[in-house]
Amino acid sequence: MKAKKFIIKKHFEGLPKKSDLELVEEELPPLQDGDVLYEAIFLSVDPYMRLVATRLPLGSTMIGSQVAKVIESKHPAYKVGDNVVAELGWRSRTVVNPDDVSSPYGGKAKPHVLPNFGDIPLSTALGVLGMPGNTAWFGLTKLCEPKSGETLVVTGAAGAVGSLVGQIGKILGLKVIGFAGTDEKVKILKEELNFDHAFNYKTCDVTESLKIAAPHGVDIYFDNVGGTISSIIMTSMNTFGRVAVCGSISAYNADPKNLPLAPLMQPTIIFKQLKIEGFIVTRWLNIWMEGIHKNLEFMKQGKLKVKETILKGFEQMDDAFIGLFLGENIGKAVIEV
């Protein structure tokens, strides 16, 4: 059986280019005992892939998770017709022993059989009911000590994680202020996603916007972007403010040996006595389902609206990926095969 995959042809330098990746066909081997044949239904593109890919040898398949259907199985834990979420990389079909699948962060990552999703689209297993949803839930609740009435700022607010962080913040009783990169995104944040305030960081003065939107100061900052805007937002924070550092998309295309510069944060960190914590969501693998159940409950209650940008066609993966860095997606970017 034939399959398609994207391999790394050239290590990314600056903004990823289509020529850095190559779409290749391969003939899949017959299944050995223990193997499963998976067929991708939805594939995820996420900014972190930019960073992980630079550490992989040329010729490697791009890493990433997908929702896939079991087509054939010689493994007792997987039945034909099961849907799984799995770290299979950018592959349209995969033959693998599921016990051997590894996580891009190290360690094993056995494909996870999904329960019946009913009316909920399977793509959400890559978004609100998957890694980005748990990133939002755990990052906000475990690291930021949110207390009703406090003020939360989110950057990358219209992205896969940011759009959920802001809505969860509202559910927890916070005042929520979002920064995003287009007027269209700002409109959606305010009109559809219940943000109290939203601003286009490309056209507003961040300090002045926060004076108006957060006259009593910012208590929590959920940082998806890093860089100068983060230094500025921190100067608007209250004493004992908390910062969760989730993403740094402003630096993902930079040379890691020669990172861009930003205004010093230490004077602000000291005088506001800020607590800043960086995290990778897999630190909460042992309580993973807590996040999934919480976000599912909020969805069912109509309190958490899910935005997705779905591109059709496996061959579009590179475009969808590059689009992340051009700010093209609203909510979770997903490829439907």
Add this chain to the structure above:
Amino acid sequence: MKAKKFIIKKHFEGLPKKSDLELVEEELPPLQDGDVLYEAIFLSVDPYMRLVATRLPLGSTMIGSQVAKVIESKHPAYKVGDNVVAELGWRSRTVVNPDDVSSPYGGKAKPHVLPNFGDIPLSTALGVLGMPGNTAWFGLTKLCEPKSGETLVVTGAAGAVGSLVGQIGKILGLKVIGFAGTDEKVKILKEELNFDHAFNYKTCDVTESLKIAAPHGVDIYFDNVGGTISSIIMTSMNTFGRVAVCGSISAYNADPKNLPLAPLMQPTIIFKQLKIEGFIVTRWLNIWMEGIHKNLEFMKQGKLKVKETILKGFEQMDDAFIGLFLGENIGKAVIEV
């Protein structure tokens, strides 16, 4: 009775200059009921004064703490001959109602009567047995979760706080690496203060030095300086490393509206999952004596050696203060009247 004081003549711009301060004489008023006349014995100069002073109106007396003797008292809590540590500013003699003395960080700061120090010099009430000592003890033990066998890096390692942090780290079983700004300081750190490694950051390659001194990575970073060296040290940290941000002397002379730039920290913060916390030691006022007693115990056991740079003469305060930013002091800088 005559007294001398330093007032702010011009707000500091860049490195403090002697012409920014003015030494003036004043005639002290007679004591009212509740007043005390204090005579300074030792006065403190500390880097934080650079920042606080810029927020005070011109003509204000420079802020700071001193060890003083009670010369005359119309307050029941203070007897003639008592020694106190008090936030009286840069004054040789002061007439004040002690109930009205305020802290440079806000709130009241009633002068604290010192017990009999025996053989221990009274100047230590401004250093190891005062604010810098508690900054070292609480900052390291409350924020950095030190565990025996871990590796600690300290910048400003020969300063009032850094020289204590490193020694307390050794007492707690850490491997201790210090960065300081002269070869003389480096020698003292290694030969007198029991640091495992010490480097002159002006002449060494920080990354390469840490590869040698911390082959298993850095677990804790106690940051007294901020800026580029801090960004570099963080890249040598282990997953779940802890950073206490205590000082940012590299930026104290900068224009706060136009801070110097440093390489982005967010990518490192995320991928190492670092926890970074800024602090001002007064957050532990409610358990203040715990730190004093701990450091006193370590001194008596001979485990904590105290370095002081003492200048004689009240008139030298401005020079001693400017010297802080030129790296002239080793250990606590104190003026003896």
